[in-house]
Amino acid sequence: MKPTYLFLSITLLLIGGLWVYGTFVAKPRPLHHPPAGTTSPGNRRVEKSDAAWRSQLTRSQYHITRERGTEWPNSSELTHEHRVGMYACVCCQNPLFSSATKFDSHTGWPSFYEPIVPNAIYTEPDGNRTEVRCSVCDAHLGHVFTDGPDPTGLRYCMNGIALIFTPKR
Numbered sequence: 001m002k003p004t005y006l007f008l009s010i011t012l013l014l015i016g017g018l019w020v021y022g023t024f025v026a027k028p029r030p031l032h033h034p035p036a037g038t039t040s041p042g043n044r045r046v047e048k049s050d051a052a053w054r055s056q057l058t059r060s061q062y063h064i065t066r067e068r069g070t071e072w073p074n075s076s077e078l079t080h081e082h083r084v085g086m087y088a089c090v091c092c093q094n095p096l097f098s099s100a101t102k103f104d105s106h107t108g109w110p111s112f113y114e115p116i117v118p119n120a121i122y123t124e125p126d127g128n129r130t131e132v133r134c135s136v137c138d139a140h141l142g143h144v145f146t147d148g149p150d151p152t153g154l155r156y157c158m159n160g161i162a163l164i165f166t167p168k169r
């Protein structure tokens with residue numbers, strides 16, 4: 001075998017090996033990692049494979065919560081939901097926001113000034129914005145901004161599709 005062919009064969013074997021490893025052996029790095037020290041209500045933790053999330057969620061729910069998508073403004077009925085009740089994570093049912101802290105931000109997205117308990121969510125830097133995630137399952141929920149109303153001055157700008165609303169009975 002000429003040295004050139006030998007070199008080519010080794011290169012092809014290496015590439016093939018890497019492909020097999022990447023496709024069948026290495027697990028994809030999870031998209032979401034809670035920062036060290038993150039706690040959740042009741043220390044609950046929900047972790048599922050990508051395939052499990054895909055089969056549990058609708059296509060849009062999957063895209064928003066697991067691929068960090070953003071829904072079109074005014075696309076969610078929850079933007080104009082005014083009943084008393086509780087908003088939970090669509091992926092893991094972790095209670096996230098109370099209707100008592102919901103306000104009309106005129107942005108087209110459901111907006112709250114604080115989570116139902118401080119550790120219901122955690123935040124992560126996202127460019128010049130701050131991403132909000134569910135502390136139990138790491139679902140991408142939306143972003144938090146500092147132009148909210150009293151008493152916190154915060155505006156949790158949420159994707160309605162990432163939330164389930166349960167009216168109080």
Ligand SMILES: [Zn+2]
Pocket residue numbers: 089090091092093094134135136137138139
């Ligand atoms: Zn969740």
